[in-house]
Amino acid sequence: MLRKINLTEKFSLINETWSPKIAGQVNDCHVKLAKIKGEFVWHSHESQDEMFLVVSGEMELQTRDRSLILTSGEFVIVPKGVEHRPVALEETCIMLFEPLETVNTGDVEDSHTQKDLEWI
Amino acid sequence: MLRKINLTEKFSLINETWSPKIAGQVNDCHVKLAKIKGEFVWHSHESQDEMFLVVSGEMELQTRDRSLILTSGEFVIVPKGVEHRPVALEETCIMLFEPLETVNTGDVEDSHTQKDLEWI
Numbered sequence A, B: 001m002l003r004k005i006n007l008t009e010k011f012s013l014i015n016e017t018w019s020p021k022i023a024g025q026v027n028d029c030h031v032k033l034a035k036i037k038g039e040f041v042w043h044s045h046e047s048q049d050e051m052f053l054v055v056s057g058e059m060e061l062q063t064r065d066r067s068l069i070l071t072s073g074e075f076v077i078v079p080k081g082v083e084h085r086p087v088a089l090e091e092t093c094i095m096l097f098e099p100l101e102t103v104n105t106g107d108v109e110d111s112h113t114q115k116d117l118e119w120i
Helices: A007-012 B007-012
Strands: A004-006 A021-026 A029-039 A050-056 A058-063 A067-071 A074-078 A084-099 B004-006 B021-026 B029-039 B050-056 B058-063 B067-071 B074-078 B084-099
Touching: A004 A007, A007 A029, A007 A050, A007 A084, A021 B050, A021 B074, A050 A058, A050 A067, A050 B021, A058 A074, A067 A074, A074 B021, B004 B007, B007 B029, B007 B050, B007 B084, B050 B058, B050 B067, B058 B074, B067 B074
Parallel strands: none
Antiparallel strands: A004 B074, A021 A029, A029 A084, A050 A074, A050 A084, A058 A067, A058 A084, A074 B004, B021 B029, B029 B084, B050 B074, B050 B084, B058 B067, B058 B084
């Protein structure tokens, strides 16, 4: 029941970008791992905050009025309702922390939308 | 409102061991940062899972029937109700993820118990 998750090992199993996998559950939140590259779709989550921790690479977290550059060992929490878009120029590994019901594209449904995520 | 947290920077501000600080809130969970060294007290959290991510150093997570060694970039989720004890031979930096109401020593009250944690 108690399992150790090695982030480097898990990321090596992920081949696609923008396809988050579930690496753990803490109460009613999922820990997700994703590789990202390029621009994601603008979206917001009506009632869920979302945490992005950069494990390797560099991510730009854009909101409509500002932008933050995050590198390895940095995180940001996007409050519920705030429209945002992650962008990565190079392949970047991120850990996400968000409620079980969070869908990656929030209020938007497009080609990036992923439901019923796999565990890794 | 949107702030970037750099883990190295935040850990450099922590001088005591076993004194977790709050670095963020994601919905009803806190992201906490702590430096640990030595043996903590055996305890459990009746209704809260707890996530430990090692950022630097090495932590042994003991339960009554097994033990896991975690180094940088590794995490474990201790399910609610499981008695556990973190141990670190050298000073180790960890990130914790747990519900707002979680107290570090769970069902035990001793000299390690910390309530009303500071934000960092």
